Amino acid sequence: MYRRYRVPSVYREMDRLQREMNRLFEDTYPTRGHRAAGYPAMNVWTNDEGLIITAEVPGVKPEDIDVSVVGDTLTLSGSRKPDEIQEDSRYHRQERGYGDFTRSIQLPFLVNVKKVEATFQNGVLNISMPRAEEDKPKKITVKAVA
Amino acid sequence: MADTTKSIQEMEKQEITAPEDTERTRDCQCFVPRADIYEVDDQIVVVTDVPGASEASIEITVEKNVLTINAYVDPVKHEGYALTWAEYEVGDYQRSFRLSEEIDRNKIEATIKDGVLHLYMPKAKEAQARKISVKAG
Numbered sequence: 001m002y003r004r005y006r007v008p009s010v011y012r013e014m015d016r017l018q019r020e021m022n023r024l025f026e027d028t029y030p031t032r033g034h035r036a037a038g039y040p041a042m043n044v045w046t047n048d049e050g051l052i053i054t055a056e057v058p059g060v061k062p063e064d065i066d067v068s069v070v071g072d073t074l075t076l077s078g079s080r081k082p083d084e085i086q087e088d089s090r091y092h093r094q095e096r097g098y099g100d101f102t103r104s105i106q107l108p109f110l111v112n113v114k115k116v117e118a119t120f121q122n123g124v125l126n127i128s129m130p131r132a133e134e135d136k137p138k139k140i141t142v143k144a145v146a
Numbered sequence: 147m148a149d150t151t152k153s154i155q156e157m158e159k160q161e162i163t164a165p166e167d168t169e170r171t172r173d174c175q176c177f178v179p180r181a182d183i184y185e186v187d188d189q190i191v192v193v194t195d196v197p198g199a200s201e202a203s204i205e206i207t208v209e210k211n212v213l214t215i216n217a218y219v220d221p222v223k224h225e226g227y228a229l230t231w232a233e234y235e236v237g238d239y240q241r242s243f244r245l246s247e248e249i250d251r252n253k254i255e256a257t258i259k260d261g262v263l264h265l266y267m268p269k270a271k272e273a274q275a276r277k278i279s280v281k282a283g
Contacts, residue, residue, distance in 0.1 A: 034233045041234035045227035052224050056197035056234060058261030082182075083193060083264075089186040096180045096195055108230075123197035123261015 038103040040076070040125075046108060048137065050130040053105075058123030059096070067118050067127055072110055074127070077102040110135040159234060174221060175237030179263075183243075189268040190249065196239045197261035204258060206265070208251050214242040215263065 036042070040055040055076065057065065065078040079100040111129035118127045162176045170176060182193040196204070199217035207214050221236040245251070250270040257264045 034231060036233040042231070043229060043234060044231035045224045046230045047227045052227055054222070056261070058195040058197040061260065083184075083191075085184055085191075086186055089184050092183040092185060092190075094182050096182050096193065120260075122200050123195070 039101045053127045055125045057125050062120040069113050069116055072107045073104050074107055075104040177237055177239050178241050179239040189266055192265040194263045196263050201258050206256055211245050212242050213245055216240050
């Protein structure tokens, strides 16, 4: 016979401590520490009325960016093309990436798809999405029963 | 040539760490923009990603042999919204390149479009290939 899930309590205690520390740092630096799971990296701004997603996609033409919202999933796809250079020219250094990209993220709430607006300026994409009316939090007034 | 069917693999923005004993006078972060450099017949082209910067916020200086790109980007604050998820940070860009002797410093041109800066650096006439005829002595 053996006891399952028997973990020495000191490890459990260390786990708890680590969680606490992580939470502490998250609270102090909420904007740091999330690694983008794909390209492009995105920032999400929210309030009760909607959200704004921004992404840095330098060198991508506005017509090459495709934004779509299905349910509560936002998909961003596009492609970045390299400069068209002559055959006889040569690269000394190449650090920038080229090619296609697709990334989907789950939105924290349903949005009004008809009112999604995307703007693109200086290589920064800005998508603003108002929250769907039916999804907005409703305030319920408590009536006193006479 | 780069393969256009591959998908983009890019690293996170790389932050500049100030050399010891110096501090930045602007209260925001500074990044090293990624760059491509290629050479066509008579000029060298430097391509850098500076998303968020516009023609008004970029400064390019050539001092002695060093060309420095400074792009100032003020982080955008969306009024009434809270930043709830962040994968990248916004800040200035700075990068320097050492110019070789063959570049004609007076003819460097720069353009910016969709957050990408192109620097065209023509080679000086004297530096371009020349044939030297050998005389019998």
